[in-house]
Amino acid sequence: MTVRLKRMGAFARRNRAGVIGGGIVLAFVLAALLAPVIAPNGASGRAGDPFTEPSSAHLLGLDDGGTDVLSLVLWGARISLLVAFSSAIVSVFIGGAIGVIAGYARPWVDGALMRVTDYFLVVPVVPLMILIGFLWGTSVTSVALIIGGLSWPVTARIIRAQVKSIKQRTFINRTRALGATPTRIVVRHILPQVAPLLAASTALTVGNAVFFEAALSFLGLGPSGQVSWGRMIDNAFRGSAVGAGAWWAIVPPGIAIGLVVLGCSLVGNSLEDRFNPRLRVNHLAPRSRRRRAHAAGD
Amino acid sequence: MSRSRARYVLVRVASALLIVFFAITMNFVLFRLAPGDPTTLMSRVPSADSSVQEALRHKFALDKSVFQQYVAYLSQLLHGNLGISFADQRPVAEKLKESIVNTVPMVAIGTILGMLAGIASGVVAAWRRGGAVDHSLVGVSLVFYALPAQWVGLMLIVTLSGSLPSGGMTDPFLIEPSFADQAQDYVRHLILPVTTIMLLTFGQFTVLARSSMLETLGEDYVLTARAKGLRNRAIVLRHAFRNAMLPVVTLIGLSLGGIVAGSILVETVFSWPGIGRATYDAVIARDYPMLQGVFLVFTLAVVICNLLADLLYARLDPRVTA
Numbered sequence: 001m002t003v004r005l006k007r008m009g010a011f012a013r014r015n016r017a018g019v020i021g022g023g024i025v026l027a028f029v030l031a032a033l034l035a036p037v038i039a040p041n042g043a044s045g046r047a048g049d050p051f052t053e054p055s056s057a058h059l060l061g062l063d064d065g066g067t068d069v070l071s072l073v074l075w076g077a078r079i080s081l082l083v084a085f086s087s088a089i090v091s092v093f094i095g096g097a098i099g100v101i102a103g104y105a106r107p108w109v110d111g112a113l114m115r116v117t118d119y120f121l122v123v124p125v126v127p128l129m130i131l132i133g134f135l136w137g138t139s140v141t142s143v144a145l146i147i148g149g150l151s152w153p154v155t156a157r158i159i160r161a162q163v164k165s166i167k168q169r170t171f172i173n174r175t176r177a178l179g180a181t182p183t184r185i186v187v188r189h190i191l192p193q194v195a196p197l198l199a200a201s202t203a204l205t206v207g208n209a210v211f212f213e214a215a216l217s218f219l220g221l222g223p224s225g226q227v228s229w230g231r232m233i234d235n236a237f238r239g240s241a242v243g244a245g246a247w248w249a250i251v252p253p254g255i256a257i258g259l260v261v262l263g264c265s266l267v268g269n270s271l272e273d274r275f276n277p278r279l280r281v282n283h284l285a286p287r288s289r290r291r292r293a294h295a296a297g298d
Numbered sequence: 299m300s301r302s303r304a305r306y307v308l309v310r311v312a313s314a315l316l317i318v319f320f321a322i323t324m325n326f327v328l329f330r331l332a333p334g335d336p337t338t339l340m341s342r343v344p345s346a347d348s349s350v351q352e353a354l355r356h357k358f359a360l361d362k363s364v365f366q367q368y369v370a371y372l373s374q375l376l377h378g379n380l381g382i383s384f385a386d387q388r389p390v391a392e393k394l395k396e397s398i399v400n401t402v403p404m405v406a407i408g409t410i411l412g413m414l415a416g417i418a419s420g421v422v423a424a425w426r427r428g429g430a431v432d433h434s435l436v437g438v439s440l441v442f443y444a445l446p447a448q449w450v451g452l453m454l455i456v457t458l459s460g461s462l463p464s465g466g467m468t469d470p471f472l473i474e475p476s477f478a479d480q481a482q483d484y485v486r487h488l489i490l491p492v493t494t495i496m497l498l499t500f501g502q503f504t505v506l507a508r509s510s511m512l513e514t515l516g517e518d519y520v521l522t523a524r525a526k527g528l529r530n531r532a533i534v535l536r537h538a539f540r541n542a543m544l545p546v547v548t549l550i551g552l553s554l555g556g557i558v559a560g561s562i563l564v565e566t567v568f569s570w571p572g573i574g575r576a577t578y579d580a581v582i583a584r585d586y587p588m589l590q591g592v593f594l595v596f597t598l599a600v601v602i603c604n605l606l607a608d609l610l611y612a613r614l615d616p617r618v619t620a
Contacts, residue, residue, distance in 0.1 A: 115316075119317055122551070122600060122604055124555050124559070124597060126559035126562060127589075127593045127597075128324075128593060130589065130593075131325075131328060131590070134581060135329075214446045214449075215446070215448070218446075219563075219566070233448055236452065242456055242464075253449070254445060254446060254450075257449070258444040258445045261445075262440055
């Protein structure tokens with residue numbers, strides 16, 4: 001147990017950025033879960049005059065409808081993060097499945113799946129989301145499905161490449177020679193190897209999904225009837241917070257989105273750095289740093 | 299042009315055409331999958347009665363089989379007919395043409411400036427990996443990478459709207475403007491949206507160029523160059539930089555989706571009368587034919603830029619066509 005703790009400590013020291021990022025995301029998740037307890041007001045209803053400046057009673061002031069901005073940020077975190085995490089799960093599930101199948105199956109299956117992946121990689125995703133959201137409606141579920149259903153191609157590509165390389169290794173050949181079925185090889189031997197990359201993809205996709213939610217909400221296609229950070233920015237824009245000079249109604253949701261996206265990309269990138277060996281060597285670095293990078297590797 | 303290069307170009311062009319064809323089909327299929335008869339959606343024009351719906355049914359051949367409908371749709375498209383806008387009954391193609399003309403200069407200037415600045419700062423950051431310069435450049439670029447476009451635009455308006463116009467493309471109240479006045483007015487309106495797009499692209503490309511440089515600096519020929527006793531400056535600029543830019547060229551293709559999204563949001567914030575603003579207006583007006591047209595235009599733009607990036611890549615790196 002202590003050895004394990006020590007190892008975790010060493011890991012945390014090497015991946016300070018990742019740990020900080022994880023902390024940021026975790027803090028927002030906690031804030032979202034605890035919103036009913038810690039939010040000073042509800043997510044709607046007047047707490048005073050519109051655009052009241054920040055004060056000790058309302059730390060972040062009031063918005064165009066006279067609603068407490070701090071409460072809105074906390075309640076909005078629930079919808080923004082719910083949409084982000086559920087669409088990331090959808091996306092990583094689709095991307096992981098397509099990546100593993102394409103990487104492991106026969107060349108013609110691979111070819112067909114990669115053509116589809118290329119299409120979704122190239123096509124401008126936000127206009128497509130707008131088109132589908134417009135037709136499907138904008139409940140929390142459909143927004144999460146739309147975002148998740150259109151952001152998997154990068155994951156699929158990364159996982160496919162990794163599966164292809166693992167497939168060539170000796171231990172997989174040996175396992176196959178021992179009579180293991182393809183399903184068993186994939187589940188027992190390949191999935192554990194790509195798990196860190198799946199985790200990295202999940203983190204990066206959560207960040208992207210927060211963006212997409214904000215973009216869709218700003219265009220009037222976000223989760224309808226719900227407060228989210230994207231909706232708050234939209235409200236500030238349409239409710240003329242800019243004209244009123246009410247910066248406190250605009251700044252907080254943007255900072256919240258920025259922090260979550262930043263946290264997610266720190267986590268995702270430090271996982272990727274850790275498991276992508278190509279990024280580890282730098283011949284230009286002073287020798288001491290190079291040796292340390294090697295030592296940190298394995 | 300060698301035979302293999304001709305083949306490469308041919309394959310790229312064919313796959314670009316295939317993607318456009320996919321997008322067109324997607325437009326058709328999505329429209330079919332919409333709840334209800336498509337004509338109820340289309341005839342939701344103010345002052346439309348059932349005869350309009352009948353006319354539309356006939357026009358779009360809805361009394362025929364799905365396959366015949368698809369063929370009819372394709373032939374309409376080939377004749378440049380993208381339908382009629384619900385919002386003002388003008389042809390969609392005509393409206394799109396006007397908005398594209400307004401969008402291209404703004405988005406192109408912002409994107410190119412942001413790309414150049416981002417590549418420069420990414421290279422410097424990789425060169426000084428782990429140092430204070432690296433940390434601050436990465437920090438700044440991550441901040442802009444992490445912030446939503448519409449919010450950055452709103453913040454620029456909040457901080458700078460006193461001195462610069464915060465919306466529109468021209469000032470309609472100029473009295474008998476000379477050409478120079480008009481040009482100056484246009485440039486003043488251009489500054490804030492261009493800056494927003496530039497900041498967003500800058501963040502993205504710093505991160506891309508930095509990681510590509512880092513990968514290149516791990517290559518053996520960099521070690522060789524170092525062993526030859528070359529200076530760091532020569533290694534970075536002459537050996538690493540050129541090779542590191544190859545993946546960045548392909549990544550331009552992947553970043554286009556983000557640029558499209560950014561331009562929709564930025565044009566909405568700054569009321570720039572381009573294709574992004576047209577998208578927003580179409581959503582608000584429930585103008586489906588216009589949305590379909592916008593999606594098609596964005597797809598074409600992205601596919602063409604991707605094709606250009608691929609061809610540029612083949613020119614820069616002869617290995618891909620060898």
